[in-house]
Amino acid sequence: MTNIKKIAEYAGVSITTVSRVMNNHPYVSEEKRKSVLKTIEQLNYTRNINAIHLTKGKTHLIGVIIPYTNHPYYGAIIQGINKQANVLGYHIVIFQTQYEREKEIQALKMLQMKQLDGIIVCSRISEMKVLLEYHVYGPIILCEDTSQSEFSSISIDHYAAFSSALDYLVNKGYKKIGYSLGRKKSRNSSLRIKAFEDSMKKHHFISKEEWLFEGSYYIKDGERAFQEWVAMQDKPEAIIITNDDTAAGFIISAQKAGVKIPEDVAILGFNNDSISEMLDISTISLPLDSIGRMAVDLFEDPATIKHVKLGFSLITRKSV
Numbered sequence: 001m002t003n004i005k006k007i008a009e010y011a012g013v014s015i016t017t018v019s020r021v022m023n024n025h026p027y028v029s030e031e032k033r034k035s036v037l038k039t040i041e042q043l044n045y046t047r048n049i050n051a052i053h054l055t056k057g058k059t060h061l062i063g064v065i066i067p068y069t070n071h072p073y074y075g076a077i078i079q080g081i082n083k084q085a086n087v088l089g090y091h092i093v094i095f096q097t098q099y100e101r102e103k104e105i106q107a108l109k110m111l112q113m114k115q116l117d118g119i120i121v122c123s124r125i126s127e128m129k130v131l132l133e134y135h136v137y138g139p140i141i142l143c144e145d146t147s148q149s150e151f152s153s154i155s156i157d158h159y160a161a162f163s164s165a166l167d168y169l170v171n172k173g174y175k176k177i178g179y180s181l182g183r184k185k186s187r188n189s190s191l192r193i194k195a196f197e198d199s200m201k202k203h204h205f206i207s208k209e210e211w212l213f214e215g216s217y218y219i220k221d222g223e224r225a226f227q228e229w230v231a232m233q234d235k236p237e238a239i240i241i242t243n244d245d246t247a248a249g250f251i252i253s254a255q256k257a258g259v260k261i262p263e264d265v266a267i268l269g270f271n272n273d274s275i276s277e278m279l280d281i282s283t284i285s286l287p288l289d290s291i292g293r294m295a296v297d298l299f300e301d302p303a304t305i306k307h308v309k310l311g312f313s314l315i316t317r318k319s320v
Contacts (some may be wrong), residue, residue: 011039014096029262062299063107063119065095071217072273073243073288074103077122077143080292088296090117099125099183108134118302120295123186139302141295144187153296153306158188160196161284161312162240168282168314169238170203174266174300178236180225180246192242211236223251229265230257238266239319244276244283251279251319266320280318287311 001233004022008015008302011170013032021036022027064081066074075090076219078094085092093116097103104126111134118139131140145155162179169177179196181189200207211233225246229235241247247269251261261267269276287310294308 007036007039007043010043011172012034012262021078021146034150034258041132051206059115059117061088061093061116062090062296063093063095063110063116064122065104065119065124066106066122067099068099068217069096071243072245072275073271074122076273076288077270077292077295079298080289080294081120082292083289086252090296090299095302097125099123101125105130107233111140112137114138118299130257133167139299142300143245143270143291145191146187146307152306152308154298154310156286156291156310156312158191159195162192162269164312164314165240165270165284166195166199167319168316169240169266169268170199170265172238172320174238175181175205176211176235176237177205177207178213178229178238179240180216180242181211182215182242184214184215192212197234201202208234208236213239213241216242216246219245219249219252220245222251226257226259228252230259235265238262238267238268242270244269244271244273244281247281247283248275248279251281262318262320264281267320272286273314276315276317281320283315285313285315 004015008018011018013036017028017032019035026158064078064208068074078230082092084144087211093111094300095103095107104124105232107116107119108131109118111119115139118141120141120143120145132150140151141154142151142153143160144153146153181192191305196207210256213228215221216225222241225241225251229239241250251267252260254265259265267281269281269283270286271288272283276283290310298306
């Protein structure tokens, strides 16, 4: 195997000279530089990039843990991460986990082995104690609201955002309100559930278990939610659907069945994706691109723990 020592022997120079040429050091004569470069070409030498990373202590790689790559919510965050990573000279390595614990551990192991400079966790299945085991090996940035002081985080106040959506519907006169979630056990979902329960108590509204639609991610999930709604004897008159794709699936299915939106049922989405604008869906706009960009910014000062919260806004259209 070709190494620096062999290149030095063939080129008739010192190992130090070879190293200087490979690292573009200015204090090398042109004659020696040409000799080393010619020898490298002849021996078909490839640098051991892992060894270079270990020497310099940086890979300029950021691991990004996301459950799905084909979901607009995570796609928007990835777009923001990629933009800012390019600005700061990083590349990103995406780990699509589909909420499989082993795939998250794979990313954390790469941080442990110094193959990554740090990790951004967009959404996770692993417990916080698991992340703490790997935090010593490099910064781990969480895209969730957390009180854990060990991790920097960037998030939206999902309790406040969901409360805002509920207040809007209540002020519009709706009393029988349903809602959807992705994973019931996630941190963001727990905050939304708390906001819903608090609002129902505050206004003395009834709520039914079947008015919670779980597993809302894609358009097809909206079709399923609509069929569940149709089958109910006692239906909610308004539904908060926590992503615009699923809201779109519900509305398209309703239109096909002759159900009028918002006369028969009002729909309020989340994220303000392009599909919500196309279908005139009222929605809560979330700054997902900014979450991604600011998550990368948190790598610039890893010694300082920061918890950043971003705002949100209500976009009123025709589905309520």
